[in-house]
Amino acid sequence: MELAENYRELDARYYMPAFSRTTEIVRGQGARLWDAEGREYIDCVAGIAVCSTGHCHPTVVEAICEQAHELIHCSNLFYVPHQAELAEKVVEISGLVGGKAFFSNSGAEANEGAIKLARLATGRKKFVAFTHSFHGRTMGSLAVTHKPAIREPFEPLEPACTFVEYGDLDALERAFDGDVAGVIVEAIQGESGVIPAPEGFLEGIRACCDRHGALMIVDEVQTGMGRTGKWFAFQHTQAQPDILTLAKGIASGFPMGALVARKGLEFKGGEHGSTFAGGPLACAAARATISVIEELLPSIPAKGARFADGLAAWNPRQVGLMIGFTVGERCAEVQQYCAEHGVIVNCAADGNIRLVPPLVITDEEIDAAVGVINEALGR
């Protein structure tokens, strides 16, 4: 694909400068990307944990094209092709027996839905979330997102939220006051640099929610869809959420989010909705994505371990293909060196490099990427 010659100039003039970017990516295949100058990269970021099946996986491309020829949109006024089958599959892989799904267009929107559902189900108003959490940038999801720099300019936010130190169950216990509808947690904090929950933390949250009649919402927008070697990261623990939220990898890059709620928790007539959510193209892309991930799932632990072994000198935190390590102030410099040497890595918060590659990445690509990252760090 050709970009306009003055692309950067057009962007600077007409697109709001909310992002800082330097590279024009024009093509992707598997775990490879190409920029407008024809340079090739091994992609260890996958559109931030989105392109789960790799770029332009033929099964996903075919499913989208086939559906596009049949019907692009019909609205939720009608039964939507692929929607019910996808809901069945998502509920099945979640393990929330008797549960139901509801689709959205993004992760933030999935969390908005979870917040609404928790309020409806409990009749309570407040939420508890954790330090360094990220749940999205819409007003409700932002209210439960910790990072002051992105939250404070938009205050006052609803719902009211108490932030408790991630991992501190005693502080969580003290945060309940009888009006807490839910606790929202990431099983592994992604935006803050891949910080896994301490052992027993999710089980502790479950017990706390049960004691206080609040709902446990696990945000698996980043950790879900096979990224950690299981369909969902909570499945590495003994805890089951009341509500699970998803997005990112669910449809390989086609915009989509979802929530799955346990048996008995559901939106009824008119309580929630969205024009585009759960449309035919998104559902077709997600069904194809799931069928591909089903095949890939057994290979994820070994691929993750290969990254961790290769990067052992930097003390990585790794669960499946979600890998982070702390490099401090050199983060941006490491990211740039890697890009200049054909490997895309991501500088997450607090000086942490994050790797969330496509699940299709090969051993050869892992070794090549690890080589460049080690070179960057060893300089």
Ligand SMILES: Cc1ncc(COP(=O)(O)O)c(C=O)c1O
């Ligand atoms: C854990 C988590 N929740 C929610 C979101 C928001 O998702 P979206 O950007 O699709 O709204 C993100 C995005 O990075 C995320 O990592």
